[in-house]
Amino acid sequence: xxxxxxxxxxxxxxxxxxxxxxxxxxxxxxxxxxxxxxxxxxxxxxxxxxxxxxxxxxxxxxxxxxxxxxxxxxxxxxxxxxxxxxxxxxxxxxxxxxxxxxxxxxxxxxxxxxxxxxxxxxxxxxxxxxxxxxxxxxxxxxxxxxxxxxxxxxxxxxxxxxxx
Amino acid sequence: xxxxxxxxxxxxxxxxxxxxxxxxxxxxxxxxxxxxxxxxxxxxxxxxxxxxxxxxxxxxxxxxxxxxxxxxxxxxxxxxxxxxxxxxxxxxxxxxxxxxxxxxxxxxxxxxxxxxxxxxxxxxxxxxxxxxxxxxxxxxxxxxxxxxxxxxxxxxxxxxxxxxxxxxxxxxxxxxxxxxxxxxxxxxxxxxxxxxxxxxxxxxxxxxxxxxxxxxxxxxxxxxxxxxxxxxxxxxxxxxxxxxxxxxxxxxxxxxxxxxxxxxxxxxxxxxxxxxxxxxxxxxxxxxxxxxxxxxxxxxxxxxxxxxxxxxxxxxxxxxxxxxxxxxxxxxxxxxxxxxxxxxxxxxxxxxxxxxxxxxxxxxxxxxxxxxxxxxxxxxxxxxxxxxxxxxxxxxxxxxxxxxxxxxxxxxxxxxxxxxxxxxxxxxxxxxxxxxxx
Numbered sequence: 001x002x003x004x005x006x007x008x009x010x011x012x013x014x015x016x017x018x019x020x021x022x023x024x025x026x027x028x029x030x031x032x033x034x035x036x037x038x039x040x041x042x043x044x045x046x047x048x049x050x051x052x053x054x055x056x057x058x059x060x061x062x063x064x065x066x067x068x069x070x071x072x073x074x075x076x077x078x079x080x081x082x083x084x085x086x087x088x089x090x091x092x093x094x095x096x097x098x099x100x101x102x103x104x105x106x107x108x109x110x111x112x113x114x115x116x117x118x119x120x121x122x123x124x125x126x127x128x129x130x131x132x133x134x135x136x137x138x139x140x141x142x143x144x145x146x147x148x149x150x151x152x153x154x155x156x157x158x159x160x161x162x163x164x
Numbered sequence: 165x166x167x168x169x170x171x172x173x174x175x176x177x178x179x180x181x182x183x184x185x186x187x188x189x190x191x192x193x194x195x196x197x198x199x200x201x202x203x204x205x206x207x208x209x210x211x212x213x214x215x216x217x218x219x220x221x222x223x224x225x226x227x228x229x230x231x232x233x234x235x236x237x238x239x240x241x242x243x244x245x246x247x248x249x250x251x252x253x254x255x256x257x258x259x260x261x262x263x264x265x266x267x268x269x270x271x272x273x274x275x276x277x278x279x280x281x282x283x284x285x286x287x288x289x290x291x292x293x294x295x296x297x298x299x300x301x302x303x304x305x306x307x308x309x310x311x312x313x314x315x316x317x318x319x320x321x322x323x324x325x326x327x328x329x330x331x332x333x334x335x336x337x338x339x340x341x342x343x344x345x346x347x348x349x350x351x352x353x354x355x356x357x358x359x360x361x362x363x364x365x366x367x368x369x370x371x372x373x374x375x376x377x378x379x380x381x382x383x384x385x386x387x388x389x390x391x392x393x394x395x396x397x398x399x400x401x402x403x404x405x406x407x408x409x410x411x412x413x414x415x416x417x418x419x420x421x422x423x424x425x426x427x428x429x430x431x432x433x434x435x436x437x438x439x440x441x442x443x444x445x446x447x448x449x450x451x452x453x454x455x456x457x458x459x460x461x462x463x464x465x466x467x468x469x470x471x472x473x474x475x476x477x478x479x480x481x482x483x484x485x486x487x488x489x490x491x492x493x494x495x496x497x498x499x500x501x502x503x504x505x506x507x508x509x510x511x512x513x514x515x516x517x518x519x520x521x522x523x524x525x526x527x528x529x530x531x532x533x534x535x536x537x538x539x540x541x542x543x544x545x546x547x548x549x550x551x552x553x554x555x556x557x558x559x560x561x562x563x564x565x566x567x568x569x570x571x572x573x574x575x576x577x578x579x580x581x582x583x584x585x586x587x588x589x590x591x592x593x594x595x596x597x598x599x600x601x602x
Contacts, residue, residue, distance in 0.1 A: 065339070072336070
């Protein structure tokens with residue numbers, strides 16, 4: 001077993017265990033912290049795949065921004081001590097069915113798909129990624145920015161003081 | 165004369181007889197980490213804390229630490245020893261695991277940043293020159309917010325929690341203008357690698373066309389590290405000490421170390437991105453091996469050292485200054501000899517980078533000694549209504565220039581002066597807050 005495979009195994013176990021802890025642990029702040037661990041593991045996978053930009057973006061966006069917002073949200077809405085919450089919400093059956101179906105779909109694609117494997121390391125993934133975003137994938141890119149703008153405007157509208 | 169001694173070479177030479185060449189990269193990275201931690205962060209932080217206390221003393225017309233060692237230089241070490249001896253307290257209702265973990269979440273990112281920072285010219289002075297260095301930098305610095313929030317929450321103390329919440333809001337708000345300002349240098353250099361950005365500043369430092377971006381970055385970075393005037397997360401007079409109020413011993417020490425490492429980091433990043441890194445002013449074309457460059461470096465350092473010594477003499481008088489000033493001369497002479505005789509390329513470039521960084525650190529301490537703390541509403545409105553629009557304009561103008569070739573630098577520099585004028589006007593109107601209460 002090469003070091004590469006060992007790293008993959010360690011990261012995989014880390015991701016799975018921490019993801020499991022996120023949905024089973026009773027303390028919401030602990031769940032958020034396990035989520036960070038899970039995201040960090042995914043970033044590690046990207047590093048293994050030599051997609052450094054993706055790895056760094058994963059840390060920047062998911063760990064640095066989204067989890068901070070989640071923690072911020074938890075602390076603003078829950079009591080200070082956090083307290084024990086029921087770990088599974090009432091819709092867990094439907095959610096489980098959806099997630100299970102998605103897992104089956106993923107497994108099907110992974111098993112039957114024709115995967116192209118390249119031996120050469122990518123030249124400069126950042127440049128390629130940037131060019132692809134403004135040429136081939138310009139429509140989804142612009143759509144995503146419009147969605148984000150709409151969310152921003154919506155947040156301002158919700159938070160606005162109506163009495164003024 | 166460029167000596168071919170690199171860490172990789174030494175390690176490989178040592179491991180080859182044992183038949184362990186395969187481990188070279190791993191050992192080199194471990195050694196790099198140790199070097200950064202033990203030879204850079206610890207001494208720098210130790211010196212910075214002492215310097216800060218001396219500077220604040222100077223500003224407040226007192227001597228600062230004087231007891232331990234000459235001019236009190238060993239005071240920080242004494243404090244560190246004291247911290248190690250203190251009891252590691254846990255509050256009764258604290259979330260023990262999270263409470264124990266939080267200081268590391270603040271300290272480790274503060275150290276991780278140094279992986280990509282080029283201290284000098286050449287591969288020997290950067291641990292790993294990532295092609296996405298700048299994004300890595302922003303990503304890693306953003307992790308420490310989690311440490312601060314969880315520290316505040318796990319202490320089960322209302323002041324800690326308030327400090328943590330304030331810090332979360334502040335970090336999220338000021339990350340935006342900081343990132344917008346950071347977009348300037350890579351846009352002009354055409355690369356995200358920090359070494360590449362420094363290399364692109366050979367003729368003109370980016371602070372000249374990007375004065376606005378530099379100012380936005382510096383202000384936003386001050387808020388990111390919770391430095392005065394934006395130290396609301398740990399406002400002593402409002403929250404006791406904010407998120408770290410329940411911490412004691414070395415866990416508190418880790419927060420402290422992280423904080424000072426961060427203030428050194430933002431100055432280092434500003435140097436690398438905007439102040440030309442290892443390039444000398446007006447001498448960018450000269451090769452760093454030439455004796456002129458060495459002489460210019462030594463002269464600059466002598467000027468700086470002499471200035472600082474003069475200030476100290478003015479402050480403390482001959483009685484305390486004369487006894488130890490020969491130490492300064494001797495060290496300066498040794499340094500000059502090394503620079504001139506050996507002419508090591510990297511060494512000179514590291515010295516230049518560190519001198520520039522120290523000047524920025526001086527500005528930081530100066531601000532800390534002079535500015536009052538802003539209010540929460542002022543903090544938010546300044547971030548969102550002043551810095552974010554300015555950052556957007558700055559970025560859009562640069563992108564416009566890059567796309568069309570029409571120069572937009574004069575617009576940005578005009579904006580810079582308007583912004584500085586507005587800040588000065590604000591300070592003038594609030595001058596009662598800056599005057600000493602006596």
